[in-house]
Amino acid sequence: MGPEAGVTxxxxxxxxxxVPDPNAARAHLGNLLIRTGSEDRAAFRELYDLTSAKLxxxxxxxxxxxTAAEDVVHEVYLLIWRxxxxxxxxxxxxxSWMATIARNRAIDWRRAAxxxxxxxIEDADTVPDPSPDALTAAVAGDDRARLLGCMEALxxxxxxxxxxxxFDGLTYRELAERAGSPLxxxxxVIRRGLQRLxxxxxxxxxxx
Amino acid sequence: xxxxxxHDPAPDDETRAAELALGLIxxxxxxxxxxxxxxxxxxxxxxxxxxxxxxxxFDLWPDAVPPPELIDRIDASLDGVVPSRGRRVPWPLIASxxxxxxxxxxxxxxxxxxxxxxxxxxxxxxxxxVAGIAADKQVVGALYRPETGSLRVAASTLAPTGRVAQxxxxxxxAAPYPLGLLTGExxxxxxxxADRARIAAGATLAISxxxxxxxxxxLPTGPVVGTGGLSAV
Numbered sequence: 001m002g003p004e005a006g007v008t009x010x011x012x013x014x015x016x017x018x019v020p021d022p023n024a025a026r027a028h029l030g031n032l033l034i035r036t037g038s039e040d041r042a043a044f045r046e047l048y049d050l051t052s053a054k055l056x057x058x059x060x061x062x063x064x065x066x067t068a069a070e071d072v073v074h075e076v077y078l079l080i081w082r083x084x085x086x087x088x089x090x091x092x093x094x095x096s097w098m099a100t101i102a103r104n105r106a107i108d109w110r111r112a113a114x115x116x117x118x119x120x121i122e123d124a125d126t127v128p129d130p131s132p133d134a135l136t137a138a139v140a141g142d143d144r145a146r147l148l149g150c151m152e153a154l155x156x157x158x159x160x161x162x163x164x165x166x167f168d169g170l171t172y173r174e175l176a177e178r179a180g181s182p183l184x185x186x187x188x189v190i191r192r193g194l195q196r197l198x199x200x201x202x203x204x205x206x207x208x
Numbered sequence: 209x210x211x212x213x214x215h216d217p218a219p220d221d222e223t224r225a226a227e228l229a230l231g232l233i234x235x236x237x238x239x240x241x242x243x244x245x246x247x248x249x250x251x252x253x254x255x256x257x258x259x260x261x262x263x264x265x266f267d268l269w270p271d272a273v274p275p276p277e278l279i280d281r282i283d284a285s286l287d288g289v290v291p292s293r294g295r296r297v298p299w300p301l302i303a304s305x306x307x308x309x310x311x312x313x314x315x316x317x318x319x320x321x322x323x324x325x326x327x328x329x330x331x332x333x334x335x336x337x338v339a340g341i342a343a344d345k346q347v348v349g350a351l352y353r354p355e356t357g358s359l360r361v362a363a364s365t366l367a368p369t370g371r372v373a374q375x376x377x378x379x380x381x382a383a384p385y386p387l388g389l390l391t392g393e394x395x396x397x398x399x400x401x402a403d404r405a406r407i408a409a410g411a412t413l414a415i416s417x418x419x420x421x422x423x424x425x426x427l428p429t430g431p432v433v434g435t436g437g438l439s440a441v
Contacts, residue, residue, distance in 0.1 A: 037421075041286070048279050053271035060272045070278055077282045086421025096263035097424060103266075104426050107231055144264040162230075166262055167269065171234045191219050194226040201261065 029094035030087075037085035044081060051095060052077075055102040062106035062169040072109050076102045107169040150200035158193035161186065222254055229258035242383045246376075246414055246432040256429055335440040339413045343434030348390075350375075350413055352438065357404050359397045363390050366433055367417045374418045376428060377403075379411040389422050390415065409440045 029050060035043035055076060060069040079101055087097050151159055165175060172190070176183040218224060218237075227233045228241045245252045341348040348363040359375075366373035375397070376384040385406055388397040399407065414435040416428040423429045 041283070044286075045279065045283065048282070052274050052279070054266065054269065056274040057270050057272040058266065061269070070274060073274055074278065074282050074285070078285060081286055083421040083424055086419040086424055088419060092260055092263055096260070096266055099266040099269070100259060100263050101424065101426075104231075108426070111234075143261070144267065147261055147264045163265075165230050165232055166265055169231055172232050173234065175232075190232065191223050191227075194223050195220075198222050198226070 026093055026095075030089050033080075033084050033087050033094050033097075034089075036081060037087070044077075044084075047080075048077060051098055054095060055098060058099050058102045059106040061167060062103065063110055068109060068113070069106075072106050073102070076105050079105070103169060110169065146201060147197075150197050153200060154193050154196060158189050158196075161190050162193050162197075165190065221251060225251060225254035226258045229255050229262060239383060242427060243378070246378075246384060246416065246428050246435075249431050252429060252431075259425065335409075337407060337409055337438045338441050339436040339438045341413055341415055341434040341436035343415060348415065348434060348436070350436070350438075352407050354404070354407075357399045357401070359387065359399055359407065361390055361395045361397070363395075363415075366390060366415060370420060371417050371430070372420055372422060373415050373433070374422050374428070376414045376416065377406045377411055378414060379406050379408060384414060384428055386423065386426065387413075389418075407438065409438055411438050412436065413438060 029047065032043045032047040032050070036047055052073070056069060056073050059072045059076065060066065063069045063072055076098075080098055083101075087094065091097075092100070151162070154162070161175060161179075164170060164178075170178070172183060172187050175190075176186040179186065219227070224233075224241055224244075228238065228245070233241060245255055336354065337352040339350040341350060343363070343366060346363065348361060348366070350359060350361045352359045361375060363373065373390040375387045375390055375395075377387055378384045385403075387399070387403060388395065412435050414428070414432055416423070416432045417430040418428070419430075
């Protein structure tokens, strides 16, 4: 119902729904996770349908090879099946919770397999750029908008380093190797960036 | 090892927490930070906050479509996997029974601390290992039998309602590794061969309090209520 509901006239509210409601999508995922926690296989399958492209994307990028990514994703969904009961609504969003499990597992796999995280330089361009999504983000949720805004406020080199660390799951050492920079330089660039992020995200003071 | 560089001073706590959440540090630095997660609730909370912050970026991650048959493979493998349910066990009803079981196991563990010449176990010359995990108001006994690969842990209620106690092993400088959930009664954990390799004299067992189902991150997220070293008997 729009604010002027009750007034007869053109059905304006219908034209004001250009995108699916992200909150509804999130609530639906949350529901599926909760049902998965009580061994509902149909819910688990739907959860998989809705999230596997994201999770496979996360894992594939970090593992770097498809077969390994399939095995890791398999393991990730088994973990989700087992741990769905632990997900708490109101804490992390369902997709964040699942993607964090996927990212951590993929990094564990890569480090255990001793796979070097080297990647052709042109691949670096595929690190997603938050800018085009800023508007969506602003609509979708304050937290994300704030994080993206604060990331944007960093200088490009620092922003790229932090983004690469996140999206490719790299350590300081691996970042330094890839960039061909001294380890100490990478460390100080990122540390300064993290401190700026922190004060941008929580300007009122540390919560530690 | 990257020890050829002069050791740089550790950053402030918030930065260290962010480094751990992002996975930037490794080796001794990571191990030290993980030990702080175990020991310092404020630090653990800071790591979790950073994890949640960075998780906002997952939306930007490019999708990739997995092979269509993967879901069937996953579905087929669910059968042996029991989900951890949010179901509550009626603690007051069985607490006394569990305490009794725990006491029995403790006696069992305590009675065999140092036999002069332990007979070598069949099929494996590795000795049994025990640990006494000093938790809040009790000592949790743990006994590992290498010949069966089973780890038996006796504990009465460790976690408040709605939380679970999770057992970890910390071998040397390695990260805490989850071994299983302690249900409150005697828990026997059958370790996989990979997990068995982590159980050795000198390694530390630790118990943390986690959300139902166990830590969602693979690392301890809640307060650590006890630690104890494994030693051979």
